[in-house]
Amino acid sequence: MSTVPAYSISTESIAKEQARAGSDLAAFDVSNVLGLDELELPAVGPNDVRMKILAVSAEHNIDHATTADTVNIADQRGGKIYPGNSATGEVLEVGANVTKFAPGDIVITHCNGAPDEYGYPTRIWAYDAEDSIGWYAKEAVVGDWQLIKAPLACGLNLWEIAALPLRAPTAYHLWRRGIGIYRLKVPTERKARVNVLGFGGGVSELFLMLAKAEGHRAFFCSGSPERRAALEKHGIQGIDQVAFNRFASRDDVRAFSKECRKRTDGEMMHIVCDMLRGPVFPAGLACTARQAVNLSAGWQLSQKVEYNSTLMSVKQVTIDHVHYETPEGCGAATELYGSVFKPTLHKEIYGWVDLPRAHQEMHLNTQTGIPIVRIADEMPEAVKDLIP
Numbered sequence: 001m002s003t004v005p006a007y008s009i010s011t012e013s014i015a016k017e018q019a020r021a022g023s024d025l026a027a028f029d030v031s032n033v034l035g036l037d038e039l040e041l042p043a044v045g046p047n048d049v050r051m052k053i054l055a056v057s058a059e060h061n062i063d064h065a066t067t068a069d070t071v072n073i074a075d076q077r078g079g080k081i082y083p084g085n086s087a088t089g090e091v092l093e094v095g096a097n098v099t100k101f102a103p104g105d106i107v108i109t110h111c112n113g114a115p116d117e118y119g120y121p122t123r124i125w126a127y128d129a130e131d132s133i134g135w136y137a138k139e140a141v142v143g144d145w146q147l148i149k150a151p152l153a154c155g156l157n158l159w160e161i162a163a164l165p166l167r168a169p170t171a172y173h174l175w176r177r178g179i180g181i182y183r184l185k186v187p188t189e190r191k192a193r194v195n196v197l198g199f200g201g202g203v204s205e206l207f208l209m210l211a212k213a214e215g216h217r218a219f220f221c222s223g224s225p226e227r228r229a230a231l232e233k234h235g236i237q238g239i240d241q242v243a244f245n246r247f248a249s250r251d252d253v254r255a256f257s258k259e260c261r262k263r264t265d266g267e268m269m270h271i272v273c274d275m276l277r278g279p280v281f282p283a284g285l286a287c288t289a290r291q292a293v294n295l296s297a298g299w300q301l302s303q304k305v306e307y308n309s310t311l312m313s314v315k316q317v318t319i320d321h322v323h324y325e326t327p328e329g330c331g332a333a334t335e336l337y338g339s340v341f342k343p344t345l346h347k348e349i350y351g352w353v354d355l356p357r358a359h360q361e362m363h364l365n366t367q368t369g370i371p372i373v374r375i376a377d378e379m380p381e382a383v384k385d386l387i388p
Ligand SMILES: NC(=O)c1ccc[n+]([C@@H]2O[C@H](COP(=O)([O-])OP(=O)(O)OC[C@H]3O[C@@H](n4cnc5c(N)ncnc54)[C@H](OP(=O)(O)O)[C@@H]3O)[C@@H](O)[C@H]2O)c1
Pocket: 059, 060, 061, 166, 167, 170, 199, 200, 201, 202, 203, 204, 221, 222, 223, 224, 227, 241, 246, 275, 276, 297, 298, 299, 300, 301, 322, 323, 324, 362, 365, 369, 370
């Protein structure tokens, strides 16, 4: 057994920061909660892989874990969690039964923590999956079923590859669900090219890249000019969310709906990726076409939604809920790195000691793309040419 530096979130650190910040989430400092700790790695079992973590992406579920705004997951898990569910690493050692990987391989993780009988997660790794230990650490021991070979020749650099292990499978599943449900109702010969809208962040950006790659018309509604400009380069139209006051009032939602009507030549949106719920949800419904699909894998702004069932029935709009991909779907999403998925990164690549700050900046919503943290000082030869 060996001990490695790792970040943790404890009930004590959450309580201390809650006491300091009071009930105002805007005053809450995530970096006071995400603390540098030590982690004892388990022995490498027959189906396990020990890996050196090279880079990780910052994920929004850390915000939920540190602020305890949805559930207090550290408390539910016995007082402490070791977070981090998206990593790129180098295999150092494999167990006796492992045939898929060998020392020196570069791998990515997925975070499906406990697949149900159809392969979909009932739990997420390093969040609510029992006994799961995350990858914001210098090294990790993980079951081989949770690793996928990194597509090093896909044309992306190391930081871009590190941006995708969690977000790309989420986007991939959202897209295959969204277009699949829509096609159940409207076959291609009745409507070949659909209008697809995504709100906010990294997952929606990747979702829209999938839509665009299949020939559809894609729109990205975000408050960030940098993120909109990055998507415009891929032929995805930006809509400024701040121009509609982030849908604070009914009039804002009406004005947004009018704008969507104009941009789609009266057709409106056939598939909408919400991701945030809260005020975004009614705006996403207001701009739907008949037979549309509205789907989300996130609830950052609200866990509860309300809608008029009669109106949605008359328009035959489907509201769908996504959690995460199957392990096989994560593999399929990885095949699209570089050809379809070309992520927008935040301008700073954070260092190991900056990991808490990266999450605080995510909490403050000041980042201009997906945030990446470099974990390893010394990089293996296999990726040296992939570091810009
Ligand atoms: N179920 C899953 O597997 C899964 C996977 C990944 C993410 N998620 C969830 O999905 C959500 C989005 O994740 P992500 O990784 O795509 O996002 P991200 O890259 O971290 O970006 C978050 C985006 O949220 C938007 N935002 C933040 N505060 C906002 C506010 N007050 N009003 C409106 N928009 C706001 C920002 O968009 P602007 O540019 O408009 O400021 C920002 O770009 C998160 O809640 C996350 O937890 C779920």
